[in-house]
Amino acid sequence: MDISVIIPLFNEDESLPELSDWIVRVMQTNKYSFEVIFIDDGSTDESWKVIQVIRSKYPEFKAIKFQRNYGKSAALNEGFKAAQGDVIITMDADMQDSPDEIPGLYTDIVDKGYDLVSGWKKVRYDNKFTKNFPSKIFNAVARKVSKIQLHDFNCGLKSYRKKVVKSIEIYGDMHRNIPVLAKWAGFKKIGERVVEHRPRKFGVSKFGWDRFIHGFLDLATVTFVGKFGKRPMHFFGLWGSLCFILGFIISIFLVLNKLFSSYFELSNKPGFYIALTLMILGMQLFLAGFIGELISRNSVDRNNYLIEEKIGL
Known part of the structure; x- marks a missing residue:
């Protein structure tokens, strides 16, 4: 199979029929063998009924329905596990991502040899204050920290070599940092393609300001785990040793002053408490480094989700 298209959705019943017809037209025009996997993230509207109608019309369409809302990362993780195509393409269900970008994203992987290609919505139709400005800040920080030169880490329109999605695990709100996860997994050929960003035709945005706070926290997590996830002692042990040695040197200095000066009050000096704090810290x-080496960072049920129903899978 050439392509798997993974589409997470939450309350998008209005856009799904038009989006599905558009995807099929693109696939048939380019003679791709394909599957489309909808991940219904606990929608409370008629999305699942619409998906069932689409499935009866197009057998290439499959779906997973979560029992409740888990978030986009959970939806993508389940979609990645189910995908069978050689190239996996992710896109949003609100029709702000154009299916006409699929051939270009596919070609970048197959012909140009990229492991991952991220879309760049160079011209955007989002609110400049609530979405564009925070997004620019997040992307600038992500570029600086990860050393990956992408303009839009959070773009939902991406393409992946199959091996990439089968090698990474996303949870929480890690979908914003998939390029970083891919890099830490050893996939270095990460490219970018300018894609069309279309004005929203149906519904309203499901994301608010809190997503950027979560994004920064998750970026810090990904960076730390990528560098020290398999060797926590290299981080905690280094800083622990430096703090202890510095505190020990200060305490030796204070003790020597006490020995050579009978007027020197050891416990009345700020340095005494600084040294004590540094040594304890x-x-x-x-010890945190030792504990980190002894326990696994992976929870056994971190990516277990209650799935109510499946279609075609």
């Missing part, structure tokens, strides 16, 4: 960090 150093020991705690060092």
Whole structure:
């Protein structure tokens, strides 16, 4: 199979019929073998009924329905596990992503040899204050931290080599940092393609300001886990040792002053408490490194979701 298209959705019943017809036209025009996997993230409207109608019309369409809303990362993770295509393309269900971008994204993977290609919505129709400005800040920080030169880390329109999606795990709100996860998994050929961003035709945006706060926190998590997830002692042990040594040196200096000066009050000096704090902090960090080495960072049920129903899978 050439392409798997994964589409997470939440309350998008109005857009699904038109989006489905558009995807099929693109696939048939380019003679691709394909599947489309809808992930209904606990919609409360008629989305699932609409998906069932689409499935009866197009057998290439499959679907997973969550029992409740888990978020976009959970939806993508389940879609990645189910996908069978050589190239996996993700897009949003609100029709702000154009299916006409599919051939270009597919070609970038197959012909140009990229592992991952991220869309760049160079011209946007979102609110400049609530979405565009925070997005620019997040992308600038993400570029600086990850050393991946992408303009839009959070663009939902991306294409992946199959091996990439089968090698990474996303949870929480990690979907914003998939390029970073791919890089830490060893996939270095990450490209970018300018894509069309269309004005919203149906519904309203499901994301608010809090997504950018979560994005920064998740970026810090991805960066730390990528560097030190398999060797936490390298981080905690280093800083623990530095704190302990610095505190120990200060305490030695204070003790020597006390020995050579009978007027020197050891416990009345700020340095005494600084040294004591540094030594205690150093020991705690060092022990945290040991504990981190002994326990797994992966929860056994972190990516277990209650799925109410499946179609075609």
